[in-house]
Amino acid sequence: MAGAVVTATLVFLPAEPAVAEPSRRELTAQEKKLADQAEQLSEQYNGLRVRLQQAQRAAKVAKDNARRQNETLTKVRAQVAQVAADAYKNGAVDPTTAMVSSGDPQAILDRSATLNFLAQQHGTQVGALLQAVQSSERARRSAESRAKEVRDLTAEAERKRRELQTRLTKVQKALGKITPSKPGQAPKVAPGKASAKAMGAVRAALSQLGVPYSWGGGSASGPTYGTAQGRNIKGFDCSGLTLYAYAQVGINLPHYTGSQFTAGTRVSQGQLQPGDLVFFYSDLHHMGMYIGGGKMVHAPQTGDVVKVSSISGRPFAGGVRVA
Numbered sequence: 153m154a155g156a157v158v159t160a161t162l163v164f165l166p167a168e169p170a171v172a173e174p175s176r177r178e179l180t181a182q183e184k185k186l187a188d189q190a191e192q193l194s195e196q197y198n199g200l201r202v203r204l205q206q207a208q209r210a211a212k213v214a215k216d217n218a219r220r221q222n223e224t225l226t227k228v229r230a231q232v233a234q235v236a237a238d239a240y241k242n243g244a245v246d247p248t249t250a251m252v253s254s255g256d257p258q259a260i261l262d263r264s265a266t267l268n269f270l271a272q273q274h275g276t277q278v279g280a281l282l283q284a285v286q287s288s289e290r291a292r293r294s295a296e297s298r299a300k301e302v303r304d305l306t307a308e309a310e311r312k313r314r315e316l317q318t319r320l321t322k323v324q325k326a327l328g329k330i331t332p333s334k335p336g337q338a339p340k341v342a343p344g345k346a347s348a349k350a351m352g353a354v355r356a357a358l359s360q361l362g363v364p365y366s367w368g369g370g371s372a373s374g375p376t377y378g379t380a381q382g383r384n385i386k387g388f389d390c391s392g393l394t395l396y397a398y399a400q401v402g403i404n405l406p407h408y409t410g411s412q413f414t415a416g417t418r419v420s421q422g423q424l425q426p427g428d429l430v431f432f433y434s435d436l437h438h439m440g441m442y443i444g445g446g447k448m449v450h451a452p453q454t455g456d457v458v459k460v461s462s463i464s465g466r467p468f469a470g471g472v473r474v475a
Contacts, residue, residue, distance in 0.1 A: 186322075190381075191453060192437040193312070193319055194367045194389055197379065198408040200309040201368075207305050211298035218291035225284040321381075335361035335459040341426050341443045349401040349475035350427025357397035357441050357449045363387050363458045365451045370407070372399035381454055388451040388458060390439050394429055397441060403474060409436045416474035421463075428473050432466040442471065 338358040343351050363375050367382030370392020377386050388396065391412055395405045405412050412429055413436050419428060428442045440450025443460065451458050 188433070188437070190319065190367075191390070192435060193315065194380075195391065195409050195435075195437045197309065197312050198368060198389070198391060199410050200305060200312055202406050202408045202411055204302065204305040204309055207298060207301045211295065211302050214291065214295040214298045218288070218295040221284070221288040221291040225288045229284075335457055339443065339447075339460060344425055344444065346426040347475050349398075349403065350425065350473075352401040353394075353397040353403070353475065354426050354441060354443055354449070356400040357393060357458075358443070358460075360388065360393060360396070360458045361449070361460070363451075365389065365454055365456050365458070366392075367454065368392070368407075370396050370451075372396060372404070390451045393449075393451045393458060394439060394441055398474060401475065405474070409439045412439065412474075413470065413472060416472045419471040419473050421468055421471060424471050425473070427475060428471045430463055430471050431469040433469060434467070436469055438466065 338361055341351070341354055341358075346354075360375070364385050364387035365382075366375070366378035366385040366387035367380050367389055369376050369378035369382050369385065370388035372395065374396060375387045376392075377383060378389065378392075382389070391405075391407055391409045394412060395407050398405050405415055409431060413431055416429070419425075424430065424442045426442060426444045430440050430442050430448050432438045438450075440448035440461070440463070442448050442463065446462055446464065447460050448463050449458065449460050452461065
């Protein structure tokens, strides 16, 4: 239409607020949190490995026991077979024959008529067979249960390993490259009232200053390649270092902080002596070895090396004297 005036209304949208870059303090706090989370996962994995080894040993014992019980069952069944044959010659109806020839003797035993017959006939031989069958069944079930436990723990350990790898990758990207501090010279440690074995363990731990931290790394023989993030790094994690140190004086410790926490006599912070194991955080996911003067030797975190640090700065959970 002639003379029409078209007006436009401009709507100004508020600008999106700028995202502030994290401060150095915030980045440092995030770095510490991520490192703690990563070490928690590492010790959880170590705990699974210890449980898996225990289950494997128990499964082997159960399997050997089942084999022995089956051998006993075979012998007793042969003896009872003769009893059954003698009864047959005498014209007796003997359900023991069915049990001897059955592939599932437990099913035969479950029949009340058979149990009644066994209670009345040839008590010694048949009682031995009954006991052998029951023992064999118990051993078989135990072996199967232990084998399943091993399979379940293996699957759980593998799941945890994958989780650990994923989380560690994120941690690595968030933390960036950590520049390890120089471990310096091994300090002189005054023994005080510490035992000779404890001091031997201290010397062994201090001999590893500068060795890289490796997830799952360390054995009684020395530094090893670890798992997940540590698979290409030969070194120690925190419990691997103390395991190694005490192995040099003939004391075997599990590769897990939770198990090492119960490996000796509990001591308070004020009672600590060189060689005592020191634990931190409520879930015990970090530990070291006390060397006196408020200091410990430990394997701190990924990207770092075995070094001496103060025991302050982390929540102290307890001390343990193993020698």
